Amino acid sequence: GQSLEQPSEVTAVEGAIVQINCTYQTSGFYGLSWYQQHDGGAPTFLSYNALDGLEETGRFSSFLSRSDSYGYLLLQELQMKDSASYFCAVWNRDDKIIFGKGTRLHILP
Amino acid sequence: EAQVTQNPRYLITVTGKKLTVTCSQNMNHEYMSWYRQDPGLGLRQIYYSMNVEVTDKGDVPEGYKVSRKEKRNFPLILESPSPNQTSLYFCASAGTGTPYGYTFGSGTRLTVV
Numbered sequence: 773g774q775s776l777e778q779p780s781e782v783t784a785v786e787g788a789i790v791q792i793n794c795t796y797q798t799s800g801f802y803g804l805s806w807y808q809q810h811d812g813g814a815p816t817f818l819s820y821n822a823l824d825g826l827e828e829t830g831r832f833s834s835f836l837s838r839s840d841s842y843g844y845l846l847l848q849e850l851q852m853k854d855s856a857s858y859f860c861a862v863w864n865r866d867d868k869i870i871f872g873k874g875t876r877l878h879i880l881p
Numbered sequence: 882e883a884q885v886t887q888n889p890r891y892l893i894t895v896t897g898k899k900l901t902v903t904c905s906q907n908m909n910h911e912y913m914s915w916y917r918q919d920p921g922l923g924l925r926q927i928y929y930s931m932n933v934e935v936t937d938k939g940d941v942p943e944g945y946k947v948s949r950k951e952k953r954n955f956p957l958i959l960e961s962p963s964p965n966q967t968s969l970y971f972c973a974s975a976g977t978g979t980p981y982g983y984t985f986g987s988g989t990r991l992t993v994v
Contacts, residue, residue: 805982805983807983813987814971814985814986814987815924815971815973815985816985817982817983817984820982859924861924866937867912867929867931867937868926868929868937868939868940869914869926869983870926870940871916871923871924871925871926872923873923874924
């Protein structure tokens with residue numbers, strides 16, 4: 773079967789660094805994406821990893837290890853506006869894009 | 882402005898009354914998809930389309946139909962809605978070379994009573 777596992781909730785302090793992990797099981801893996809969703813809004817695309825390693829986009833970075841079927845999203849210099857839900861998603865060989873259940877990030881002042 | 886437009890934003894209907902949720906994108910994207918979002922279950926793919934006249938089932942296709950007669954439009958049809966289809970629905974599109982980078986519509990909150 774296909775599945776993605778990510779923590780349901782994570783709490784961090786403003787200005788700190790937080791890592792949201794995602795492990796996946798899928799047939800024919802192409803890549804791992806990350807999306808952000810604020811309450812009442814639509815998901816927005818953050819990053820994509822097809823190859824092993826770290827991709828950096830401003831305060832956000834995403835990492836992938838294909839051999840471990842594992843990835844993470846790293847958020848640095850946390851701001852209150854980063855309070856949101858974060859979803860990992862895999863693109864598989866059937867051209868399906870499967871989402872995890874999401875991680876709600878709480879940021880404390 | 883590049884966008885995916887869904888209508889309506891909110892809809893309350895009765896069991897068994899056929900309805901259509903429209904989705905249109907202006908980015909010339911080949912890949913379009915419908916998802917439903919329920920608390921604790923994340924986003925689950927209903928149907929997707931790689932291009933005109935090409936559609937495939939996602940993980941939860943039962944009770945839904947789609948069509949892709951034009952590249953820009955991808956309507957979601959509920960022939961006989963039931964209360965378990967009460968949900969938040971999102972349409973999304975992406976270029977074929979980059980189906981990992983979706984642009985989502987604003988969502989449709991459907992309530993079936």
